[in-house]
Amino acid sequence: MAWTTKPLQLTPIRPAGYASSLLMSGAALPAATLWKEARMKLGSVLRDGWGRAAAPLVGAALVLGVAVLPAGAEEAPKNLSCSFEEGAAWTYDAGKFQSKPSTPLSFGIADIDLETQxxxxKAAPDAKPGKLSVVRAINANHFIEAVNEGFLNLTTVYDKDAASGRYPAVHSRHGGVLGSPVFGQYTGFCTDE
Incomplete structure (x- = not known):
């Protein structure tokens, strides 16, 4: 028995407002022609839109086989010890926000799994661990804690500083006491544990 093949015949979808003579004809097109049409359309988006500046960089990265991605999960620390020596805190009283001195704070972030986020x-060695959600960014990871009362704490840990060997970090607390807003913003560093 002899096998015979037929050219692939596709029925094109006509997007609204797309004026390609090939697509508007209603004829079945070979896959190579459809691919060429798609590349031309993508090229016009890159050329005429936001991609004008980025297209050469993206093209160079693709040609050189360079991946521009966040560090792999296997390269990220699994446990961090964080210390925040400086910051500011505010309370709301008598119709206005009032600043007050912040107190240094430290805590540990453990069992970091970037794949499951x-x-x-752990606020203290004998404290019960709280749950964190992780949101990955290009050069940082955000650790979000929703405490029992519904208030939020956010810690952003940036990539390791090569000079100091530490991770610059920012910690924000958004809470309340007896119905009045209390919040703070702290700067510090995290280290591998």
């Missing part, structure tokens, strides 16, 4: 936080 989870971690735990």
């Amino acid at each position: 989870t971690a735990t936080i």
